[in-house]
Structure formats: C-alpha cells, structure tokens
Amino acid sequence: MDHHRAYDTTLLIPGLDKVESFVAWEDFLLVSLTNRDLIKFQITGNHQKSKFQVKQIELKTKFTKKPITQMEVIKPIKKLLVRQGTAVEIYDLKTIQLEKALCSKKAVLFTYNKKKSLCIGTKSELWIFKWENGSFNKKHEIGLPDIPKTIDWFKANKIVIGLKKQYLLISLPNKTPVRLFSTGKNGIPISAKISNDEILLGKDKISIFKDSNGKAPRAYGINWEEPPLKIRYFPPYVIGFFLNKLRVRTLYSQNFVQDIKIKNPKLCFTLVNADNHNFGYVSNKKGVWRIDEIPLLFQIDMLSFEKNFEEALRLCELIPNLDQTKKNSKSKDIKQHYAIYLFSKRNFGRAMDFFQQSNCDPRVVLSLYPFLVSDKFDTQLKIPYFEQTELNNDEKQEAIFSLIEYLTQQRSIIQNRTFEDQENLLKVIDNTIVKAYIQTNYQLVKHFLKLPNSCDLEECEKLLQENGFDDEVIFLYQSKGKHAKALKTISKKANETSNIDELFEYLKILDENDLDLIFKYAHDIYKYDSLKCFNIFLNDNELQKNVKVNKKKKKKIRNLPRDKVKNFLEKNIPDLLIPYLEYIIYEYKDNTPDFNNHLLMLYFQQYGKLKTQIQNETDKGNLKRFVETQNEIKMKMNQFIKLTNDYQAEKMLSIFPEDDLFEERAIFLNRVKQHELALDIYINKLNNIESAEKYCTENYQSDGDTKDIYIIFLHQLILQLNKKNNSSSSSGIIINKDENNFNENEDQLLKMQLIINLMKKYYLKIDPLKIIPIIPKEFPISNLFDYFNLIIKNILKIKRRTVIQKNLHKSDFLNLSFKNSKKGSKSLMIDENTLCQVCGKRIGNSIIGKYPNGVVAHLSCIENKNICPKTKMDFSKNLNKYY
Incomplete structure (x- = not known):
C-alpha cells in the first residue's frame, strides 16, 4: 500500500x-x-x-x-x-x-x-x-x-x-x-x-x-x-x-x-x-x-x-521556489501538530522538542496541562482547547518534567522579545513552573523564586501558603520587591526562635532604596548580636575588592549612604558609632572631614568621661579598668591624629583643652603651621626635647616657611634656660668671661651643652646671623668655639667652591671665544666664475650656503642644511671634527 x-x-x-x-x-x-x-x-x-x-x-x-x-x-x-x-x-x-x-x-x-x-x-x-x-x-x-x-x-x-x-x-x-x-x-x-x-x-x-x-x-x-x-x-x-x-x-x-x-x-x-x-x-x-x-x-x-509528520517535514524543506516565510509557516504548523500527536502518544520529551522548534505560543502547550493552569489565567489568556489526553500519575510526573524544561527555555526567549501580551504570558509561565516544581521537585521552588521572575504575587502567594511553603513565600516577596512584607514575616519568626540569621542575611541584600527598613529592623538584630547589627551597615565594595567577579554577571555593589547611617547610629545605637566611623575611615578610606571630625570628637568625649570616672572612682578594680580603657582610647586618638590629614585641625584646636592632651594639641598646631606653639608644648609642657628635635627634622624646608624652625627650637630652649636662672634673655656675647659670676648647676650645664650640641649638629640649617643675636651673654665664648669653627669652615668651603665655579665658567668662555675666532678666520672666495655645486649656475650675488667639506650652493638649492646635496654626507652628528 x-x-x-x-x-x-x-x-x-x-x-x-x-x-x-x-x-x-x-x-x-x-x-x-x-x-x-x-x-x-x-x-x-x-x-x-x-x-x-x-x-x-x-x-x-x-x-x-x-x-x-x-x-x-x-x-x-x-x-x-x-x-x-x-x-x-x-x-x-x-x-x-x-x-x-x-x-x-x-x-x-x-x-x-x-x-x-x-x-x-x-x-x-x-x-x-x-x-x-x-x-x-x-x-x-x-x-x-x-x-x-x-x-x-x-x-x-x-x-x-x-x-x-x-x-x-x-x-x-x-x-x-x-x-x-x-x-x-x-x-x-x-x-x-x-x-x-x-x-x-x-x-x-x-x-x-x-x-x-x-x-x-x-x-x-x-x-x-x-x-x-x-x-x-x-x-x-x-x-x-x-x-x-x-x-x-x-x-x-x-x-x-x-x-x-x-x-x-x-x-x-x-x-x-x-x-x-x-x-x-x-x-x-x-x-x-x-x-x-x-x-x-x-x-x-x-x-x-496520515500522521507521517517527519516525512512531511522533510518534504517541506525540499519545496522549490517557495517563499521562505510560507515555508517556515508550513513547517511550524506541521511541527506543532506533530508535537500534539507525540504528546498523545506519551512521548513528552520529543513533543516538547517539536513545540520548541515550532516556536508556537506557549499557551498551546499549556492547554495540554489543565491540571496546572488556573481558571483565572485560562480565561484571561484565551488558551486554545485541544482534546485532552488523560494521564495517570506517573505519566503526569513525566509530562511535567518535560514541560519544565520547555517553559524554562521559552521564558528566556520571551524575555528577550517585546510584544503586547508579554507580561501576562510570563506570569502564566512562571506560575506554572512554580506549580510544576511543587508537584515534582519542591526543593527547586526556593531556587526559582530567588531569581527574578514574573510570578503573579497574589496567585503564587496563595499557592505557596496552601502548600505550606512558608520560606518560599519570603523569597517571592523578595523577588517582587515586597521587602516590608518579607521582613515582617522573618522578624516574627526571629522573635519566636531567637534566631536572627535569616533576618540578618535579608537586611544585607537591601540597598539605599530600602534604608528605612534596614533602620527599622536593625534593633531586632542588635538585641541579640551587636556585631551582626554592625555588619548590616557595611557596604560591599571593600568586601568584594579581593573577590574575582564574573564580568558577564557583575553584581550591583551595595552602597549605603554613610551620612544617613552615621546619623541613625548616633541617635539610636550610639555604641556602634565609633566602630562604624573607624571602619569607613580605615577600611573604606573615607576622607570626608565631617566623619573624621566626628570620630575625633567621640574619642575626646569618651576620654573625658573616663577621666571623670577615674577621678570619682574609689574601687581599685574599676579604677584599673577605667585607666586601661582611657589609655586605649588615648592611644587610638593619638594614632588617628597622626595618621590622617582629613580632620579639621583648626576646629579641633577650639575644642580640645589647653591643659590636657598636649601631644595631640601639638599635632593640631603642626597641621595649622603654628610651629612655635607646637615646639613650646614639646619643650615646656611635655619636657620632651627629642620629640621637639624630631618635629623640627620632619618640618624643616630649606627654601620654605620652615627654614628657621631650628632657630625657633633653640630660642625656646634658651628661654627655658633663662627662666630657670630668673633672668631675661639678652643679646650679645661676653668675651671676658668670669666663671665665678655665672650661677651654674648641673642641670643648667646640661641644658647649655644641649643647646651648643644642637647648634653644631644643625649648623648647616641654622643662619648664624639669626642665631647669634639670641644667644645669652652668659654663654662662655669658649663653649661656642666649635660651632664658630664649623661655620667658618663652611663659609670658606662655599667661597672655594664659588671661586672654582667662576674659574670653570671663565675657562669655558675662553674656549668658546677661541672656537669662534677660529671659525671666523676661515675665508671663502666667491668670484664671477664660482658655480653652485647643485644646479651648476653662477653664484653671482645670491645668498649661499657652505658645508664643512667645502661644498658651496645657492641657499635655494639646499634642501637639508645638515646633509651635503652633492656628497650626501650627514654633518648633524659630529660637527666638531670639521672645525
């Protein structure tokens, strides 16, 4: 047949x-x-x-x-x-x-x-x-x-x-x-x-x-x-x-x-x-x-x-001279009917393959699964009707597995297109996928809802709640941006179980758009774990900087507004304010002056509170603890002041006390270039000559505003010495010294020797015309002999160097003059018979050019002044040998 x-x-x-x-x-x-x-x-x-x-x-x-x-x-x-x-x-x-x-x-x-x-x-x-x-x-x-x-x-x-x-x-x-x-x-x-x-x-x-x-x-x-x-x-x-x-x-x-x-x-x-x-x-x-x-x-x-679909498809491809659009339409129709036929024969996998190839409306496929599609969307989307195939439970499971694979591919295709009914169709597909997972592999429901999806919130919420998928409902809320509903559910569960992990993880995914929710539920976390509460306010840029990120799927970096977080913590959870400011300044390298000023203020306030507690505390144990804490705060404050330049030193000077925290105040004075006051603190308040000397070394600039900083330093030492002698400083030096008239003691001698040693050590950085007038007349002239000797030697050295340089310049001048005179002594005779060695015409009265090898040519005939137009010799590299 x-x-x-x-x-x-x-x-x-x-x-x-x-x-x-x-x-x-x-x-x-x-x-x-x-x-x-x-x-x-x-x-x-x-x-x-x-x-x-x-x-x-x-x-x-x-x-x-x-x-x-x-x-x-x-x-x-x-x-x-x-x-x-x-x-x-x-x-x-x-x-x-x-x-x-x-x-x-x-x-x-x-x-x-x-x-x-x-x-x-x-x-x-x-x-x-x-x-x-x-x-x-x-x-x-x-x-x-x-x-x-x-x-x-x-x-x-x-x-x-x-x-x-x-x-x-x-x-x-x-x-x-x-x-x-x-x-x-x-x-x-x-x-x-x-x-x-x-x-x-x-x-x-x-x-x-x-x-x-x-x-x-x-x-x-x-x-x-x-x-x-x-x-x-x-x-x-x-x-x-x-x-x-x-x-x-x-x-x-x-x-x-x-x-x-x-x-x-x-x-x-x-x-x-x-x-x-x-x-x-x-x-x-x-x-x-x-x-x-x-x-x-x-x-x-x-x-x-006759249901010989494969033969029909092969024949369709062989139709000659048929418009490709018509051929595609015919092929699509055959594949669709073939898929329906395969479905009726329980060959669900191949049926879905041909549905996929036919590029038919997914609603045609969904019409074969009335047990998955709700009446609401059946009516709304006008799903076509086909004679239903009665399936037993095992067949339903197999059919659903094939449908999931088909719908997963279809949703990807539909998402990349734009058409009128796109949103409704995606809702039906995603709702159906959730139903299919519930009936076949419930563990995948959570995974699917974690991803961006088009599930209908009302329909899917009802479906999940009816089937006891409470956790999955939270992911549904999250995927739809209903964070308030999700957090309400999670917070209730956290209060019942005292487990805040889920609440913490959820708050970590929220960004600046949901800052109010982060602030609202931060208290629930703080009650159980202050460290986790602190972590929810951290951004992701530092956490991810050492992590290799897939460029094709680059995650959006979470970046909470730090000023708002700071204000919230200050008003509601002040215990976390210092750690937060420390983290954003040290880890995020945030150089905002307001943050840096605020952290210094908090250090100062905490230092002041501890100082008061120490003064009023009578218990030795508590006193020891307060002292250790105060030392820790002072160390952190001092380190912060030294390491960062982002706070406003002028503002801090007006806040910090003049009778305490002298080293910190000296650093502020340094930042505002009040070097004299800073040195006064190191010498007179802290009595720390080494720190004062180090200060000068760090700030000295030979051609800047601090070129006289060592003079200021020495002047402060001399003033301190004179104060101890209860005498005012005077200028000039007593040549006829009388040691018996000088009230000496061991401390004064040490101070005097220190000043002299510093003068000798930094004599190159000290202008002698400025330091001599401020030396006390009581200083024995013999003690200054070494200093003057160094000064005189340096002056003579400079003078010798200057003379040598002068003579070298003079020698260079004479050499150049000799070369010029030698060049000027060379003559060139041009007469009426002299010819241009390029064009061969007479030179006449024209402007000429002469090369070191004697070639003469019209200036207009010369293309390159460094290359002889006749011999092609290049004179640009070594002209000296020709002169």
Whole structure:
C-alpha cells in the first residue's frame, strides 16, 4: 500500500506500442518508432485534472536509415541530438533538418551537459566535443578498457562511466580513469545523476551515492527489493524501473512512497519542468504514459493527515521556489501538530522538542496541562482547547518534567522579545513552573523564586501558603520587591526562635532604596548580636575588592549612604558609632572631614568621661579598668591624629583643652603651621626635647616657611634656660668671661651643652646671623668655639667652591671665544666664475650656503642644511671634527 501519492499517471497516447525513443520539451513530444518513423506531438491541457489534448503536428516517415535509439534536446542552442544505429547527428530543433553528423559509426551512447560539452561513447573511446562558434568541435579522445554502458557528466570536467564490470571516474585534465567500485554480480551498470556533484550508481540491489571526488557523501544507499532495470531522479524522489511497476522512493530517507502500476515500462524516460511543475513520460506496450507530480504542498498535507509528520517535514524543506516565510509557516504548523500527536502518544520529551522548534505560543502547550493552569489565567489568556489526553500519575510526573524544561527555555526567549501580551504570558509561565516544581521537585521552588521572575504575587502567594511553603513565600516577596512584607514575616519568626540569621542575611541584600527598613529592623538584630547589627551597615565594595567577579554577571555593589547611617547610629545605637566611623575611615578610606571630625570628637568625649570616672572612682578594680580603657582610647586618638590629614585641625584646636592632651594639641598646631606653639608644648609642657628635635627634622624646608624652625627650637630652649636662672634673655656675647659670676648647676650645664650640641649638629640649617643675636651673654665664648669653627669652615668651603665655579665658567668662555675666532678666520672666495655645486649656475650675488667639506650652493638649492646635496654626507652628528 502506498504511503501517499506522489504522482498521478495518465495513458496519454494509447496504442503507440512500437516506441523506440522519445524526447520532450515545453509542450512538445517527439517520438521515434521502431519502423524509423518520427512523430511530433503537441500536448496541452490541465495537469491538475489529468485532462490533456494530444495533437499530432508532424510525421516524418522513414526518417532515418536506422531506428533512433537516443534523442536529446539542447535548448540553449536549439538543437536536437540523435543517435541512430552507431551514428550521432545534430538537427535543427525547429525544422528537424539534419545539420551535421558528429560520428558516423562506432557510437553506442552520448550525453550532454549545461556547459555545452558533449561526450560520445564509442566501443573503445570517449570523444569530448565543445560547442564553439556555432558547431561542436572535438577536444579530447580518451581510451576505454570496455564498451561504455552509462555516461554521466560531473560538473564541467569530470565524467562517470559505467562499464560491464566497473564504474570509472575520469577527470578531463589528466584523462586518467579512477576505479570507483564493481557493478555487481549481474554486470549491469545503472546510473542516475542527482546534481552536478552527486550521482547514484547501481550495484545489484543497492544504489550507492558518489560525489565528484569519488567519495560517498552520504552514510547510506538505497536498497531495492530486486535489482532495478533503470533508476531516474525525479526531484525530490528516486524512481526505480521494474518489470511490472515504477517504484518511488525518497532520496533523503530511502522510504517507500508509491508504486506506479505500469507494466513492462520501456527504458526510455524523459523529465520536463514547466511552470514549476515536474512531469515525465514513459512508454510500454499500451502506449505513452504521462507522470505528473502531485503538488508538494498537497503531498505534505496528505502526510500530515496520515500522521507521517517527519516525512512531511522533510518534504517541506525540499519545496522549490517557495517563499521562505510560507515555508517556515508550513513547517511550524506541521511541527506543532506533530508535537500534539507525540504528546498523545506519551512521548513528552520529543513533543516538547517539536513545540520548541515550532516556536508556537506557549499557551498551546499549556492547554495540554489543565491540571496546572488556573481558571483565572485560562480565561484571561484565551488558551486554545485541544482534546485532552488523560494521564495517570506517573505519566503526569513525566509530562511535567518535560514541560519544565520547555517553559524554562521559552521564558528566556520571551524575555528577550517585546510584544503586547508579554507580561501576562510570563506570569502564566512562571506560575506554572512554580506549580510544576511543587508537584515534582519542591526543593527547586526556593531556587526559582530567588531569581527574578514574573510570578503573579497574589496567585503564587496563595499557592505557596496552601502548600505550606512558608520560606518560599519570603523569597517571592523578595523577588517582587515586597521587602516590608518579607521582613515582617522573618522578624516574627526571629522573635519566636531567637534566631536572627535569616533576618540578618535579608537586611544585607537591601540597598539605599530600602534604608528605612534596614533602620527599622536593625534593633531586632542588635538585641541579640551587636556585631551582626554592625555588619548590616557595611557596604560591599571593600568586601568584594579581593573577590574575582564574573564580568558577564557583575553584581550591583551595595552602597549605603554613610551620612544617613552615621546619623541613625548616633541617635539610636550610639555604641556602634565609633566602630562604624573607624571602619569607613580605615577600611573604606573615607576622607570626608565631617566623619573624621566626628570620630575625633567621640574619642575626646569618651576620654573625658573616663577621666571623670577615674577621678570619682574609689574601687581599685574599676579604677584599673577605667585607666586601661582611657589609655586605649588615648592611644587610638593619638594614632588617628597622626595618621590622617582629613580632620579639621583648626576646629579641633577650639575644642580640645589647653591643659590636657598636649601631644595631640601639638599635632593640631603642626597641621595649622603654628610651629612655635607646637615646639613650646614639646619643650615646656611635655619636657620632651627629642620629640621637639624630631618635629623640627620632619618640618624643616630649606627654601620654605620652615627654614628657621631650628632657630625657633633653640630660642625656646634658651628661654627655658633663662627662666630657670630668673633672668631675661639678652643679646650679645661676653668675651671676658668670669666663671665665678655665672650661677651654674648641673642641670643648667646640661641644658647649655644641649643647646651648643644642637647648634653644631644643625649648623648647616641654622643662619648664624639669626642665631647669634639670641644667644645669652652668659654663654662662655669658649663653649661656642666649635660651632664658630664649623661655620667658618663652611663659609670658606662655599667661597672655594664659588671661586672654582667662576674659574670653570671663565675657562669655558675662553674656549668658546677661541672656537669662534677660529671659525671666523676661515675665508671663502666667491668670484664671477664660482658655480653652485647643485644646479651648476653662477653664484653671482645670491645668498649661499657652505658645508664643512667645502661644498658651496645657492641657499635655494639646499634642501637639508645638515646633509651635503652633492656628497650626501650627514654633518648633524659630529660637527666638531670639521672645525
């Protein structure tokens, strides 16, 4: 039984039983009889109704000496090729008049290709002709080992020859035959050309595909139930000739299609394409038959109706000259119906594959799952109705698994498109996915809801609550931005269980848009864990800076406004304010002056409170603890003041006390460049000469505002010394010293020696004209001898250096003067006969240029002043050797 009808057959010319050969073109059929008559028919009619009119328009009796066994129409040149007996002749197609005999004997068959090349096979050779200048001209003669039975062109320069025992592939450039394979036991070569690069060759019951390189382009062949007498390619099918029928097979799947009941068909067959319709002719004892292709679209519909969907899809791809949009639409319709059919056969995975390929509306698929889609959305989205397939529980599970995979792919596709009903469709898909997970793998519900989704809040909330998915409801709220509802639920659970981990994790994902919620629930965390409460206010930029982030999925960095966080903590959780400010300043490197000022103020306030507590505390244990805490705060404050420059020192000076925290005050004074006051604190308040000296070393600039800082330092020491002697400082030095009149003690001597040592140590940084006037007159002149000695040596050193530099400059000047005079001494004589060595003309009164090698030229003739235009010598690198 036929799978479907691919062709209709009509006995076109009954009673014409002595047909030797025929050829068809347009609406003409030329028939050669065994009695050597030649008849030309014109055939008109409607192939769709299989009604034709046959008109004999010409009869040539005894047209040739022998019956015509092969004919071929060559449309481009309007010629008819004929083989009668062993001769090949060329006729005019219109008049059927002989023009030329190409081969008078030995010919056994011929073949022609679209490149206007003709191949005639004789008993031992191939003759190759080329149509040139209105005639066929012989180009090649190729020897053969046996008589050719079939000849087929491959492209323009390759020929496949079928001999009795084997097939050969011949390339015209080298003419060397290449053996393909044997013809089999029956020794009958059979061929059918598929395209310019593919052919079918018969071997007993098998037809084998070969390409122009002799390789098998397909992994299969066509198997026949018995060796065919002949095969022909009738796109898109292959037709095998047998004694009692013509059998139609598909080329792409080898499937049986149809048997055409024509008994004892002759081996003559011709194929015509007119108005995108394929038809052919074949003869037997009853006469000449016409074979008409049934329109492929109709064949496709028949295959779909018979549920042969895969064959319909293959055939759809082969429809020639069909608009791609229409072809896609047809393919989509077939795939959709095939998918529904597969679903009814419980082949859910393949069904979803074809639904995916058809790109159909997902609502078509959802209509097959009424147990998953709610009535609300069924009505809203007008889901199409299909006859429902009753599924048992196991089948439902399998069907749902396949649906989940399908919907997951579809939601990704739909999200990347924009259309009117997109939002509603995504709601249905995501709600259905949640239902499907609940029924198959409930653990995936949470994972799905953590991701951005289009679930309908009301519908999905109800669904989850009914099924006891309390945790999943929270993720639903989160995905929809309903953080207040989520936090309310989580906070209630936290108060019941005293477990704040979930609340903490949720608050950590909120950003500045939900700052009020963070502040609202921070208290709930602080009650149980102050450290976690502190962590919810930290941003992510520092936490993530050392983490490799996937660039394609870069997470948005959480960045809470620090000023608002600071204000909140100050009013509501002051215990966390200092740690927070320390963290953003030290870890985030925040240099906002307000934050830095505030932290210093908090240190100071805490220091002051502890100071009061220490003064009032009588318990030794508490007193020790307060002292340790105060020392810790003071150390942190001191370190902070030293390490950062981002606080406002002027403001801090007005706040910090003058009778306490002297070192910190000195640092503030340093920042505002009040060096004299700062040194006064180190010397007179802290009595720390080393710190004062270090201060000078760190701040000294030879050409800046602090070039006299060591003088200020020494002056402070001298003032301190004079105060201890209860005498005022005076200027000048007593040369005639009287040691008995100088009230000395050990401390004073040490102080005096310290001052002298510092003067000697930093003599290069101290202006002697500024330091001498402030030295007390009581200083013994002998103690200053070393200092003056260093000063004098340095002055002499500077003087010697200056003299040396002066003499060097003078020497350079003299050398340059000598070189200039030497250059000026060279003369150049230009007379009326002097010629430019570039253009050859007289110099005359023109401006000239002269090169170190003596070449003279007009200035206008010189292109590069460093390169001689005559010798091409480059003088730019070393001019000195020429002078």
